Amino acid sequence: MTIDDIPAQRDEAPQADPGVPAVPSAPRGGPAEIVLDTVTHWYGNVVAVNDITMTIGPGVTGLLGPNGAGKSTLLHLVSGFLSPSRGSVTVAGQSTWHNPGIYKVIGLVPERDSVYAFLTGRQFVAATAKLHKLPDTDVAVARALRMVEMDTEAADRRIDTYSKGMRQRIKVAAALVHEPRVLLLDEPFNGMDPRQRMHMMDLLHRLGDSGHTIVFSSHILEEVERLSGTVQVIVAGRLAASGDYRTIRRLMTSRPHVFQVASSDDRALAAALIGRESVNGVELTPGGGLEVRAGDYGAFSRELAAVARERGVRLRTVLPADESLESVFAYLVAS
Numbered sequence: 001m002t003i004d005d006i007p008a009q010r011d012e013a014p015q016a017d018p019g020v021p022a023v024p025s026a027p028r029g030g031p032a033e034i035v036l037d038t039v040t041h042w043y044g045n046v047v048a049v050n051d052i053t054m055t056i057g058p059g060v061t062g063l064l065g066p067n068g069a070g071k072s073t074l075l076h077l078v079s080g081f082l083s084p085s086r087g088s089v090t091v092a093g094q095s096t097w098h099n100p101g102i103y104k105v106i107g108l109v110p111e112r113d114s115v116y117a118f119l120t121g122r123q124f125v126a127a128t129a130k131l132h133k134l135p136d137t138d139v140a141v142a143r144a145l146r147m148v149e150m151d152t153e154a155a156d157r158r159i160d161t162y163s164k165g166m167r168q169r170i171k172v173a174a175a176l177v178h179e180p181r182v183l184l185l186d187e188p189f190n191g192m193d194p195r196q197r198m199h200m201m202d203l204l205h206r207l208g209d210s211g212h213t214i215v216f217s218s219h220i221l222e223e224v225e226r227l228s229g230t231v232q233v234i235v236a237g238r239l240a241a242s243g244d245y246r247t248i249r250r251l252m253t254s255r256p257h258v259f260q261v262a263s264s265d266d267r268a269l270a271a272a273l274i275g276r277e278s279v280n281g282v283e284l285t286p287g288g289g290l291e292v293r294a295g296d297y298g299a300f301s302r303e304l305a306a307v308a309r310e311r312g313v314r315l316r317t318v319l320p321a322d323e324s325l326e327s328v329f330a331y332l333v334a335s
């Protein structure tokens, strides 16, 4: 059993304090934009980010990409931890590199557990508040803990007793303690159970809705789909696609697909399918069934049902054969 398995820690009811707002109504200083202009970053001869231009405004934006795509490098460039090898990065109109003043505007939740496990959650958040030289540390810490619903007795327990979800939440509280206009989160849902995910999604939604600029990275399409208004797809250091999740979903489903189909009469079905517009190729597979290459997911799904009905063939299974996220990304990069 690991510390993550202790249920009691997840079910603590927050002690609401009506005097402390859960989320500020609007970011102080107004909304902030992140602007990347032809940004490239290389480590030695590895090009991690390659000529990316994008603007990210208030609301929740998901950076979607497979492992090694360059998402962390991009977030570190936006945070001012790395210098662009080429191009420029600005947040709220200011360059982020060599600009300590930018930390008033930005909060970063790194992927690694960069927490001091021997501190209590409250002490950890207070230490961050002190680094920011906030005038009233206690008020700021109470507000941040309330935002992540950690204003419970858990706040006064050592971080090494926390579940993964609680550790993530305390990292978010520390990143929010100075009320930044921009919050960057690197893979915030990694290792969280569904309840913890919902909780974090709700928090990010509330922050985005109140005018903050929230950017999170993920390699899981469903997380991005459920959370973000805008999706930026990064593959092999490049911006492969961008738009709202419906646009991205459409790009993914209108690409060529391979299906495994089994039916009551595979030969008759194959003969009928080959004449259809949405079908690029049909092969009888040695163990039985068909492999169908379709040009368009939606059109093929409709035609398959119609053809089967016309020929009196019963469909037993229809499975997409190449649905891995990697193949989707590969398609987006090639297109």
Ligand SMILES: Nc1ncnc2c1ncn2[C@@H]1O[C@H](COP(=O)(O)OP(=O)(O)OP(=O)(O)O)[C@@H](O)[C@H]1O
Pocket (backbone or CB within 6 Å): 043, 044, 046, 047, 048, 065, 066, 067, 068, 069, 070, 071, 072, 073, 074
């Ligand atoms: N410090 C470094 N030195 C050399 N290469 C690096 C360094 N950090 C990252 N890379 C390389 O840069 C590329 C992009 O890595 P990055 O960590 O930004 O991607 P990512 O999308 O965040 O992936 P992951 O989710 O796996 O962290 C990868 O090829 C990675 O191996």
